[in-house]
Amino acid sequence: xxxxxxxxxxxxxxxxxxxxxxxxxxxxxxxxxxxxxxxxxxxxxxxxxxxxxxxxxxxxxxxxxxxxxxxxxxxxxxxxxxxxxxxxxxxxxxxxxxxxxxxxxxxxxxxxxxxxxxxxxxxxxxxxxxxxxxxxxxxxxxxxxxxxxxxxxxxxxxxxxxxxxxxxxxxxxxxxxxxxxxxxxxxxxxxxxxxxxxxxxxxxxxxxxxxxxxxxxxxxxxxxxxxxxxxxxxxxxxxxxxxxxxxxxxxxxxxxxxxxxxxxxxxxxxxxxxxxxxxxxxxxxxxxxxxxxxxxxxxxxxxxxxxxxxxxxxxxxxxxxxxxx
Amino acid sequence: xxxxxxxxxxxxxxxxxxxxxxxxxxxxxxxxxxxxxxxxxxxxxxxxxxxxxxxxxxxxxxxxxxxxxxxxxxxxxxxxxxxxxxxxxxxxxxxxxxxxxxxxxxxxxxxxxxxxxxxxxxxxxxxxxxxxxxxxxxxxxxxxxxxxxxxxxxxxxxxxxxxxxxxxxxxxxxxxxxxxxxxxxxxxxxxxxxxxxxxxxxxxxxxxxxxxxxxxxxxxxxxxxxxxxxxxxxxxxxxxxxxxxxxxxxxxxxxxxxxxxxxxxxxxxxxxxxxxxxxxxxxxxxxxxxxxxxxxxxxxxxxxxxxxxxxxxxxxxxxxxxxxxxxxxxxxxxxxxxxxxxxxxxxxxxxxxxxxxxxxxxxxxxxxxxxxxxxx
Numbered sequence: 001x002x003x004x005x006x007x008x009x010x011x012x013x014x015x016x017x018x019x020x021x022x023x024x025x026x027x028x029x030x031x032x033x034x035x036x037x038x039x040x041x042x043x044x045x046x047x048x049x050x051x052x053x054x055x056x057x058x059x060x061x062x063x064x065x066x067x068x069x070x071x072x073x074x075x076x077x078x079x080x081x082x083x084x085x086x087x088x089x090x091x092x093x094x095x096x097x098x099x100x101x102x103x104x105x106x107x108x109x110x111x112x113x114x115x116x117x118x119x120x121x122x123x124x125x126x127x128x129x130x131x132x133x134x135x136x137x138x139x140x141x142x143x144x145x146x147x148x149x150x151x152x153x154x155x156x157x158x159x160x161x162x163x164x165x166x167x168x169x170x171x172x173x174x175x176x177x178x179x180x181x182x183x184x185x186x187x188x189x190x191x192x193x194x195x196x197x198x199x200x201x202x203x204x205x206x207x208x209x210x211x212x213x214x215x216x217x218x219x220x221x222x223x224x225x226x227x228x229x230x231x232x233x234x235x236x237x238x239x240x241x242x243x244x245x246x247x248x249x250x251x252x253x254x255x256x257x258x259x260x261x262x263x264x265x266x267x268x269x270x271x272x273x274x275x276x277x278x279x280x281x282x283x284x285x286x287x288x289x290x291x292x293x294x295x296x297x298x299x300x301x302x303x304x305x306x307x308x309x310x311x312x313x314x315x316x317x318x319x320x321x322x323x324x325x
Numbered sequence: 326x327x328x329x330x331x332x333x334x335x336x337x338x339x340x341x342x343x344x345x346x347x348x349x350x351x352x353x354x355x356x357x358x359x360x361x362x363x364x365x366x367x368x369x370x371x372x373x374x375x376x377x378x379x380x381x382x383x384x385x386x387x388x389x390x391x392x393x394x395x396x397x398x399x400x401x402x403x404x405x406x407x408x409x410x411x412x413x414x415x416x417x418x419x420x421x422x423x424x425x426x427x428x429x430x431x432x433x434x435x436x437x438x439x440x441x442x443x444x445x446x447x448x449x450x451x452x453x454x455x456x457x458x459x460x461x462x463x464x465x466x467x468x469x470x471x472x473x474x475x476x477x478x479x480x481x482x483x484x485x486x487x488x489x490x491x492x493x494x495x496x497x498x499x500x501x502x503x504x505x506x507x508x509x510x511x512x513x514x515x516x517x518x519x520x521x522x523x524x525x526x527x528x529x530x531x532x533x534x535x536x537x538x539x540x541x542x543x544x545x546x547x548x549x550x551x552x553x554x555x556x557x558x559x560x561x562x563x564x565x566x567x568x569x570x571x572x573x574x575x576x577x578x579x580x581x582x583x584x585x586x587x588x589x590x591x592x593x594x595x596x597x598x599x600x601x602x603x604x605x606x607x608x609x610x611x612x613x614x615x616x617x618x619x620x621x622x623x624x625x626x627x628x629x630x631x632x633x634x635x636x637x638x639x640x641x642x643x644x645x646x647x648x649x650x651x652x653x654x655x656x657x658x659x660x661x662x663x664x665x666x667x668x669x670x671x672x673x674x675x676x677x678x679x680x681x682x683x684x685x686x687x688x689x690x691x692x693x694x695x696x697x698x699x700x701x
């Protein structure tokens with residue numbers, strides 16, 4: 001075991017997969033000699049060389065487009081988009097090209113690429129760096145979307161993503177890159193995609209969240225134990241396909257559901273979960289389903305970032321709201 | 326403009342009319358220089374085979390256009406007029422080379438292993454219409470203009486990284502050169518010295534927009550210079566000139582000498598698609614010129630007739646043979662069991678997730694109920 005931050009565990013996953021499979025190669029801006037702007041590829045250029053840790057021209061569509069081509073021809077590219085806010089530049093290559101390659105060729109061709117990208121608020125980035133865009137990809141059939149919330153999961157999920165036969169969008173919460181350390185096994189291991197994690201058991205409320213919100217939600221939920229409210233916390237880990245079974249089982253027990261994410265509310269993942277649970281567990285619900293999310297505005301200026309994001313106060317209000325029923 | 330061209334054509338002057346300022350081996354009357362032709366290393370049967378593919382492609386295109394008019398296939402994008410560009414380039418490929426075509430490149434596709442039957446299935450909306458045969462490295466027809474260009478660069482990159490000798494060719498039109506993906510694909514190919522041929526069919530029209538409104542550049546090939554790669558502008562209606570230019574570009578790519586941009590100047594004789602009416606935006610005199618004296622088949626026929634390789638009788642018998650073959654392919658495609666709605670769930674992921682599985686079960690039950698109605 002080693003005591004690692006999330007970004008270190010990501011580096012370790014990349015390193016071990018590159019050692020295991022020589023088809024795995026990394027592409028991105030500044031990922032080579034510089035080791036990535038967040039150092040996620042630190043040391044890999046020195047170990048694997050310029051043909052496997054590739055500093056590309058500054059062109060998102062080129063990075064993903066060539067990754068699609070590499071994967072069609074039996075390579076396993078892991079592309080880094082420096083910040084998720086830049087990914088619109090390559091939406092066609094992701095959503096039209098990679099996502100439907102298997103479908104439109106009736107299985108003859110596939111595009112097993114991984115796109116890694118740092119995202120999310122709370123770190124005072126410049127404009128257009130912090131947006132949470134996971135719903136765009138969850139809305140695109142053919143993609144998987146993964147968001148880890150801790151170093152252990154980050155390593156195991158990334159290894160699973162690289163070995164997956166489908167294109168995977170792997171989103172890394174910037175806020176969590178170095179916010180904590182955790183014991184992470186030194187050997188290679190996988191955490192399955194499509195499977196949520198039960199972070200904390202409880203009987204009164206189910207809270208579904210993922211990524212950067214998991215640590216504070218867990219903390220608040222634990223504090224409520226002392227106030228006589230028992231909260232179950234589910235970390236989705238995979239945003240698409242969603243592990244509805246785990247959520248359903250929990251809501252059937254608690255009867256109350258709060259969904260928390262940083263992404264804007266309208267058309268978000270929370271709405272999809274709420275609709276699904278309404279369809280499948282309507283009679284188990286004893287309170288309206290609540291969503292605590294980013295507001296329906298562009299990601300804001302830094303001075304109001306903390307008020308815009310889901311936070312302790314907004315969560316407390318939500319908990320009190322559903323407990324009135 | 327410093328465009329790298331074949332030594333044999335250097336007598337052409339830069340100042341000439343744009344349409345003449347390209348590499349040509351056969352003139353409009355079918356005349357050629359014997360030494361240039363013998364340098365191609367094509368024997369009489371190769372030349373005949375080239376013609377047969379062009380004729381078959383033309384017959385197929387006509388037939389598919391008719392089928393659309395009869396309501397037997399969906400929207401169709403005819404490629405008549407571009408046979409020399411497509412056949413000449415595709416015949417320079419090896420079987421294991423990779424091809425990234427667009428929806429208007431069916432001529433190139435059939436030369437390298439896409440069965441006509443599969444094309445008909447695609448146009449009839451069959452789920453497996455884009456399922457390339459296992460041993461053929463041709464991607465499904467690209468619909469998004471320019472989207473295949475960076476992918477082709479990536480594919481060529483994989484071959485290079487494994488030190489394999491396969492090269493990649495990607496087809497696109499003049500309109501695609503305005504797209505960002507054209508730039509990004511060309512740039513990556515140049516930076517990483519990738520074994521790829523960028524084959525642009527400049528057919529003068531991107532739906533209704535002529536090339537002079539597509540680009541402020543006089544030619545497409547001059548863009549090669551900016552990327553630091555080789556480029557050649559070729560008469561795209563001269564099948565032998567296209568073959569030679571493509572063969573040289575492929576040989577360079579195979580020898581790790583880098584990418585090439587080819588501009589094949591040709592003409593889209595028909596509409597953009599069967600939903601388009603080109604009389605609204607282009608001059609009929611122009612169309613008439615390109616469909617008669619500048620037609621690629623007419624020119625190659627004159628060339629072959631002069632060499633005693635083609636007669637009217639031979640042409641007639643080939644046409645009958647191809648028509649029959651194409652009709653058989655169409656018949657087989659039309660007899661294929663149609664796609665059913667439950668099949669759409671099978672190729673979204675390698676393994677369906679639970680929501681997809683539920684949706685598949687839902688439609689499967691509806692299909693079962695329908696069958697019950699019929700039999701009950």
